[in-house]
Amino acid sequence: MRIGLIAVSGVRVWNEDLVRVGITLPGFLRRSEIIASLPSLGLLTLAAATPRRVELEYVEAPAPDALLVEPGRFDAVAISSFSARIKEAYELADRFRRGGTKVVLGGLHVTARPEEAAARADAIVVGEGEPSWPRLVADLARGELQRVYDSRPTPFDLSDAPIPRFELLDPDRYDRLTVQTQRGCPYRCEFCAASITIAPRYQVKPVENVIAEIRRIKGIWPKPFIELADDNTFVNKSHSKKLMRALAAEDVRWFTETDVSVASDEELLRAIRDAGCAQLLIGFESPSPAGLDGVETGANWKAKQLDGYRRAIDRIQGHGITVNGCFVLGLDGTGEEAFDDVLEFARETGLYEVQVTVQTPFPGTALYERLRRSNRLLREDAWELCTLFDVAFEPERMSVAQLESGFRDLVEKLYREDVVQDRRTKHRRRLRKLARTKVVHTQGGGS
Numbered sequence: 001m002r003i004g005l006i007a008v009s010g011v012r013v014w015n016e017d018l019v020r021v022g023i024t025l026p027g028f029l030r031r032s033e034i035i036a037s038l039p040s041l042g043l044l045t046l047a048a049a050t051p052r053r054v055e056l057e058y059v060e061a062p063a064p065d066a067l068l069v070e071p072g073r074f075d076a077v078a079i080s081s082f083s084a085r086i087k088e089a090y091e092l093a094d095r096f097r098r099g100g101t102k103v104v105l106g107g108l109h110v111t112a113r114p115e116e117a118a119a120r121a122d123a124i125v126v127g128e129g130e131p132s133w134p135r136l137v138a139d140l141a142r143g144e145l146q147r148v149y150d151s152r153p154t155p156f157d158l159s160d161a162p163i164p165r166f167e168l169l170d171p172d173r174y175d176r177l178t179v180q181t182q183r184g185c186p187y188r189c190e191f192c193a194a195s196i197t198i199a200p201r202y203q204v205k206p207v208e209n210v211i212a213e214i215r216r217i218k219g220i221w222p223k224p225f226i227e228l229a230d231d232n233t234f235v236n237k238s239h240s241k242k243l244m245r246a247l248a249a250e251d252v253r254w255f256t257e258t259d260v261s262v263a264s265d266e267e268l269l270r271a272i273r274d275a276g277c278a279q280l281l282i283g284f285e286s287p288s289p290a291g292l293d294g295v296e297t298g299a300n301w302k303a304k305q306l307d308g309y310r311r312a313i314d315r316i317q318g319h320g321i322t323v324n325g326c327f328v329l330g331l332d333g334t335g336e337e338a339f340d341d342v343l344e345f346a347r348e349t350g351l352y353e354v355q356v357t358v359q360t361p362f363p364g365t366a367l368y369e370r371l372r373r374s375n376r377l378l379r380e381d382a383w384e385l386c387t388l389f390d391v392a393f394e395p396e397r398m399s400v401a402q403l404e405s406g407f408r409d410l411v412e413k414l415y416r417e418d419v420v421q422d423r424r425t426k427h428r429r430r431l432r433k434l435a436r437t438k439v440v441h442t443q444g445g446g447s
Contacts, residue, residue, distance in 0.1 A: 001141055002055040004074040005047060005168070007040040008081035008089040010062045013389045017408050040080045041178045041229055042107060044164035046133045054137060058168040061092065069095045076102035076122075076140055083109045083193070083362055083386040090120040097122065102145060104136065109383070111198045112364025116381075118147060127152040127198050128183075130161060158183055158205045163213050166220055176255070177217050178229040181210050181243060185231040187259070188298045189283075190370070191328070193362030194231040204239045207246050214250055225278075228256035234272075237265055244271035257281040260305050263312035273319045280316060281324040281355065284309055287345035290333035297366060313349045317427065318434055322352035329407050330359040335397035339406040343413055352427045354414050357388040358407055359395075 013019050039058075047056050057074070069092075077096055081089035086109045093103040106125030110117040117124050123145050125132050132149035139145050166177065183195050184202035217224050233256040234240045247254070253276050260282055262268060272280075285302060286292050292303040305312075316323050327342045334341075346354045361368040361377060363386075371377050376394040378385070385392035395403050413419065 001053075001075050002057070002073075003050070003137075003140075004077040005040070005043040005056060005058045006061055006077050006079045006092070007043055007059070008061050008079060008085045008092065009038075009040070011082060011084050011387045012384075013387050014385060015390050015404055015408070017404070018389055018411065021408055021412055038176065038178055038227065038229075039169055039174060041164060041180060042129060043078060043080050044166060044168065045161065046078060046129050047165035047168055048162035049130055049133045050137055051134075054141075056165070056168060058165075060173070069099055069101075071099045074101050076104060078104045078106065079121075080107050081109065083112075083383045086117075086383050090117075093120050102140065108193060108195075108197050109363060112362075114148070122147075124148055126150040128156045130156050155201055156199075158203050159209065161205060161209065163209075163216050166217055169220075171220055176225040176227050177221065178227050179210060179213050179217070180229045181205050181233060182230050182236070182239075186235055187232065187296050187301055188366070189296050189302065190294070191359060191362070191365055191367040192231070193360075193365050196231055197364045202235070204236055207239070207243050210243060211246050211250065214247070214252060218250070218252070224252055226252050226254040228254060230256060230258075232257065232259055234258045234262045234268065237268055241268055241271050244268070244275040247275040250276075252276055253278045255279050255281070257283070259283065260309065260312045263308070263315045266315075269316065269319045269321070273321055277321050279322045279324055279353070281326055282312075282316075283326045283328075284345075285326070285328045286331055286334060286338065287327070287341050288334060288338065291328075291331040291338060293333055295331065309345075310349050313351060317350065317352065317430070320431060322427065324353040324355055325349075325351040326355040326357070328357055328359050329410070330391065330393075330395045330398075330403045332396040336402055336406055339410045343410060346414065346423070350423070350426050350430060352423060354423075356407070356410060356414065358391055358403065359393070360386050360388050361393050362386055 043058065047058065050056060079089050079093055089105070093105065096103050102122045104123045104125065105117045105121040106129055110124050111126050114124055114126050123136060124147070125136065126148060128151050131151035131154045136145070136149050182202070182204040183199045185192070185194070185196050186202050214226065217226070255278050258280055262280065285295055287309065289303060289306060292306055294300060296302040313323055313325070325346065329338055329342070331338070342356065359367070361371050363383070371393050372380060378392050378394070382392045391400050391403050394400060398406070
């Protein structure tokens with residue numbers, strides 16, 4: 001039996017003005033290109049849970065037409081996609097099914113919209129893939145494929161996760177590989193559409209398992225750059241310190257996303273630096289109280305951190321770890337002043353990098369349901385607009401056109417080459433100043 005693992009990758013931005021501006025702004029395009037080029041860790045993990053007697057092929061499909069659907073090439077395909085590309089993934093599924101190939105769909109979008117996905121597939125996987133996949137493959141081999149494999153009643157223990165089949169990838173295609181060190185998140189941000197939507201229980205992967213995955217990657221890519229594919233890497237501080245101590249011995253450079261609380265633990269910051277961290281992406285979301293109020297729906301945690309934002313950036317970058325500050329435009333409670341607020345915050349705090357996105361109502365999120373109930377979605381199935389850069393809803397305190405134009409103007413101001421270089425120059429100067437200060441204190445000179 002031969003199974004194709006098909007990743008419908010990449011994201012197309014629909015806002016023509018933003019596309020035009022983006023072509024001339026490498027800083028804006030870089031993160032989008034990185035996200036688009038990351039392999040599907042979910043498919044590689046399913047590959048590892050597949051009996052070795054089954055022949056597997058991993059295929060990137062940046063566009064459905066880029067993949068030649070050859071009759072008989074695969075007995076079945078498992079297709080993975082972002083919400084923004086799910087309609088194209090459905091078109092590809094239709095083409096495979098017309099050719100007699102069985103189609104399995106799974107992932108975040110399918111879990112959020114199972115009935116929609118089931119209409120375009122022979123089988124769907126709802127929730128985490130690991131508990132259901134071995135049974136699905138066995139049923140497929142017997143010719144007894146079921147319509148729905150729902151793993152939600154069977155919580156998966158992340159310590160049992162197999163090492164993804166990284167060897168299925170083309171080593172020349174990727175400039176970074178992903179490793180997951182935990183799943184879920186204890187916070188409940190209204191807009192979050194990460195692994196929390198399929199794995200509501202927060203848990204960590206044993207450190208030895210993470211290191212085994214990194215060593216497997218190093219066996220293929222001698223000097224890899226790793227992206228930790230977590231919702232919020234440093235939530236569990238004790239586990240994080242143990243992980244950082246182990247990672248320090250592996251001589252790899254890496255990047256991850258976390259929350260601002262990492263700045264409050266000096267021991268952890270030193271461990272992160274010594275473990276080879278290149279950069280932390282932190283979701284600040286907004287520099288104003290109005291924008292943050294209610295974003296985290298549990299205890300309004302995000303809003304309570306605002307007063308410490310500047311100190312946190314200073315402390316993290318003072319350890320030589322650059323910060324990529326992420327901000328969301330179009331949050332309820334904010335109007336057109338939000339664009340200048342973000343621009344000024346970036347200038348004043350000396351952030352090394354800035355990432356701006358548009359508030360996006362992904363299916364399955366609390367944000368989507370709230371906007372749907374209040375009739376503020378432009379369309380209930382506008383999945384193609386879930387790019388993080390297109391507007392799919394009616395903002396509270398400005399028009400769609402104002403959000404689009406304000407976002408475009410902010411992008412132009414933030415990502416001009418001279419502005420990017422200025423941020424980086426200031427960061428280097430600050431590090432040199434800190435280094436001189438430390439030398440003075442070490443010698444007993446300062447006060």
